[in-house]
Amino acid sequence: MAKLVLTIVVCLAGIVSNTYSQEVIITGFPAGVGGSVGPEFFRPFYPGLEAIADTLHQNPAARAVITGGADGIEYYDGHDAKNPGLALGRAHILRNLLVIELGVDSTQIVIITQETPEVGDAYRFASVRVALGSVTDYDARLDALENRPPVEKHFTEVKEAPADFIENLGLQASAGISSSPFGAIPTVAGAVTWKRILFVEGFFGHTVWNDEYQFAGVELDTKHRLAGGMAVLYPLKKLPVGLLAGWERIEQISRLYYDYVRMSEGPLFGLRGAPVEFLSVTAAYNPSRHRVAGSELSQYKDGQFLISIMVQKTFGGGK
Numbered sequence: 001m002a003k004l005v006l007t008i009v010v011c012l013a014g015i016v017s018n019t020y021s022q023e024v025i026i027t028g029f030p031a032g033v034g035g036s037v038g039p040e041f042f043r044p045f046y047p048g049l050e051a052i053a054d055t056l057h058q059n060p061a062a063r064a065v066i067t068g069g070a071d072g073i074e075y076y077d078g079h080d081a082k083n084p085g086l087a088l089g090r091a092h093i094l095r096n097l098l099v100i101e102l103g104v105d106s107t108q109i110v111i112i113t114q115e116t117p118e119v120g121d122a123y124r125f126a127s128v129r130v131a132l133g134s135v136t137d138y139d140a141r142l143d144a145l146e147n148r149p150p151v152e153k154h155f156t157e158v159k160e161a162p163a164d165f166i167e168n169l170g171l172q173a174s175a176g177i178s179s180s181p182f183g184a185i186p187t188v189a190g191a192v193t194w195k196r197i198l199f200v201e202g203f204f205g206h207t208v209w210n211d212e213y214q215f216a217g218v219e220l221d222t223k224h225r226l227a228g229g230m231a232v233l234y235p236l237k238k239l240p241v242g243l244l245a246g247w248e249r250i251e252q253i254s255r256l257y258y259d260y261v262r263m264s265e266g267p268l269f270g271l272r273g274a275p276v277e278f279l280s281v282t283a284a285y286n287p288s289r290h291r292v293a294g295s296e297l298s299q300y301k302d303g304q305f306l307i308s309i310m311v312q313k314t315f316g317g318g319k
Helices: 002-017 039-058 082-101 135-146
Strands: 023-026 063-070 109-115 126-131 169-178 185-194 198-206 211-215 218-233 241-254 262-276 279-286 289-292 304-316
Touching: 023 039, 039 082, 039 126, 063 082, 082 109, 082 126, 169 198, 185 218, 185 304, 211 241, 218 262, 241 279, 262 304
Parallel strands: 063 109
Antiparallel strands: 023 126, 063 126, 169 185, 169 304, 185 198, 198 218, 211 218, 218 241, 241 262, 262 279, 262 289, 279 304
16 A cells, blocks of 8 residues: 555656756866865755755656766876766766765766866866656566665776877986096986886987096097996886996097097996986996006906986876
8 A cells, every 4th residue: 555655656746747857057166176076066056956856855766867077178197087087076976965965865866977178167067957757667666666775886987998008108308417437427318118117218428528638648638428228117106216227338538549548338237216207316336347448358347336317308108
């Protein structure tokens, strides 16, 4: 008997409610903000939201269709999914308000999202409207409602689209100064990066000033130059310290000599730290052997620690 009475009430509510449409549209979400707005943002819309909640309470077969909207603001540096996430967040915060504060059954809520290339407050919105079904299937719906589990999980999952190999590639340009056994050398470098975790870098340096060096009883005006390459790996994403290995050749050269006056060449092993995005400090051990012009073999072991400080700019590769 109780079920028959409830069915009649539901049918009458459905017939009456079909004569008008209930919808509340909440616009003006701040740019870049999804589900983190405060409850005061929704206060002006409470009368309409309470009316929708009353309709849903009276009609268990009705559904509230919540739409989260996002405009076409572009977010760079790997935030391709920013707007879809904002649209979903706006829909979910409105859903939580209906369920938690206004007592709407979560099984009556359907969430969808909408994006547009247009930019403006009107396109950053969340809306809710009541969708009423046919009165012919109320018995089946009532049975389903009576037999539903006490707790149901309702969620919408947004999966990040996997980036391909090309999207993970980036470039880095840097300039600074490096130490050497013969003095400081201005240096430039270029690197190819993968996910900003692995960097394969080539570097070159040359002084623009003259130093003096006495060789074979002659005072020579000399310059310094270096060249080499290295690979730098950042094993921990949240720790800006990388491991490096490479090879470097450093020369002291003179116009009076066809090649070099002194030279140091050998491997590099060390660390690179990037305390901020645009600055890196490299410290490496260079267990090289040192030789002078005219000598095919190294005269003595000349291992040393080398340091470079570089300013840098990275393009892409942040997927």
